Amino acid sequence: MRPRSIKPMRSGDPRQKYMILTVSILTLCLTSPGHAQQQCTNGFDLDRSSGQCLDVDECRTIPDACRGDMMCVNQNGGYLCIPRTNPVYRGPYSNPYSGAYPPPPAPVPAPNYPTITRTVICRFGYQMDEGNQCVDVDECATDSHQCNPTQICINTEGGYTCSCTDGYWLLEGQCLDIDECRYGYCQQLCANVPGSYSCTCNPGFTLNEDGRSCQDVNECMTENPCVQSCINTFGSFICRCDPGYELEDDGVRCSDMDECSFSEFLCQHECVNQPGTYYCSCPPGYILLDDNRSCQDINECEHQNHTCTLQQTCYNLQGGFKCIDPLRCEEPYLQISDNRCMCPAENPGCRDQPFTILYRDMDVVSGRSVPADIFQMQATTRYPGAYYIFQIKSGNEGREFYMRQTGPISATLVMTRPIKGPRDIQLDLEMITVNTVINFRGSSVIRLRIYVSQHPF
Structure with missing residues (x-):
């Protein structure tokens, strides 16, 4: 028959009464004919050098043998889990065998049958009944507990628990009031009272039927x-x-809300406030686009909505139009097309004059950002040995423009200052041709008329 294993007491339960496990285990030695070998019971290991059974220290070999507030105490052949504040335990388990094991030689067994000796001792909290069985002792019924008058005794298997009434908890043997507010019993506002608590809600909430949670008020x-x-x-x-x-x-x-006062970019031109809304308006010569904020120029020349005569040419501008009279070349120039005048080389009066004058028209919006490339000029023919010089001959008294040469035969007119409209500007852009091979120098002019609109769109 194998001896019973030793089961440690459960730990971590503050209501469990101190319990001490006492176990008595005897060593069994078996002998076979012609060869003797000693075996050790649970809780002992065979020391091969001495041939003796030595106690195993379970408190060191078993991880977490006792948990919580319980401490492990090694015993010969087993171990105990007892509370660290146990007033009963005074020292190690009394055992006649203090170190080496087994005890003195076992009696000679009968032939073929080993002799086994077992001592049955009931654990603390149990007692032997008439059938030699260990049964639980009801400490609460026998009034053998140590609960104070403020506590309630509850019998458990092998012991008892000292409990407190609702709203109180056991601390160091005393029933103390539980502060339910500290542990979040109420969802919002909480007031603690001895043995109980009261919940209320913040403004905008009502207390639910459970007396703890709050519900929003619509x-x-x-x-x-x-x-x-x-x-x-x-x-x-x-x-x-x-x-x-x-x-x-x-x-x-x-x-x-006066939407127009929030931003000047709400409408491209003018914002008109109305109760609960606003609308954008455009100046004459423009129509409001589908986005209800942007203005688009009306092409009066395309829609025949202008006042030009049949002899004049309608030139559309941003927000208006210009009626341009037919070209009339001044002496000694001759008209060779609708927009070009030429000074014949054989005419002595053309010696110091540009060979041709080309008339061009363009429009720009008022306050256009600068610098801005607005017009490009280049030679139509390049002669061997010739090079070209580009310059503004007249009309740039305010120095709003300059010519930037971009290649051997081309240059770009750059606006350097923003110009406010409405305003009409006429520039003579001159291209000078120099040929050192044939000792030639001549020039051509583009007479550029710039119409600056009244609005920046």
């Missing part, structure tokens, strides 16, 4: 304090205004 349905729109929130509400209105300082009433 103010928009019960009272609707807002003038226009009410939005319920968790514990409160928010008033909202219709588009075109803004909430006043009282958070309830709404007043018209």
Whole structure:
């Protein structure tokens, strides 16, 4: 028959009474004919050098043999888990065998049958009944417990528990009031009282039937304090205004919003405020686009909505138009096309004059960002040995422009200063041709008429 294993007491339960496990284990030695070998029982290991059974220190070999507030005490052949504050335990388990094991030689067994000796001792909290069985002792019924008058004795298997009534907990043998507010018994506001607590809710909430949780109050349905729109929130509400209105300082009433005052970029030209809304308007010569903020030029020349005569040419501008009279070349120039005048080389009066004058028209918006390339000029023919010089011959008294040569035969007119309109500017852009091979120098002019619009769009 194998001896019973030793089971440590459960730990971590503050209501468990001190319990001490006492186990008596005897060593069994078996002998076979012609060969003797000693075997050790549970709790002992064979020392091969001495041939003796030595006690195993379970408190060191078993990880976490005792848990919680219990401490491990090694015994001969086993171990105990006892409370660290156990007033009963005074020292190690009394055993006649203090170190080496086994005890003195076992009696000679009968042939073929080993002799086994077992001592049965009941654990603390149990007692032997008439059938030699260990049964639980009801300490609460026998009044053998140590609970104080403020506690309730509850019998358990092998012991008893000292408990407290609802609203109290056991601490160092005393029933102390539980502060339910500290442990979050209430969802919002909590007031602790001895053995109990009371829950209340913040404004905007009502207490549920469970007496602990709070439910939001929908103010928009019960009272609707807002003038226009009410939005319920968790514990409160928010008033909202219709588009075109803004909430006043009282958070309830709404007043018209002057959208035009918020930004000058709301409309491209002019913003007109109205109660609850606004609209954009455009100056004469423009129409409002589908985005309801941008203005687009009306091409009066294309739609025949102009006042030019049949002899004049209608030239569309941003926000208007120009009626351009037919070209008339001044002496000694001759007209060779609708926009070109030429000075014949054989005419002595053309000696110091540009060979040709080409008339061109263009428009720019008022206040255009600078610098800006607005016009390009280049030679139509390149002769061997010739090079070209580009310059502004006249019309640039305000120094709003300059010529930047971009290649051997080309240059670009650059606007260097923003120009406010409406304004008409005429520039003579000169291209000078120099040929050192044939000792030639001549020039041509583009007479550029620039119409600056009144508006920046």
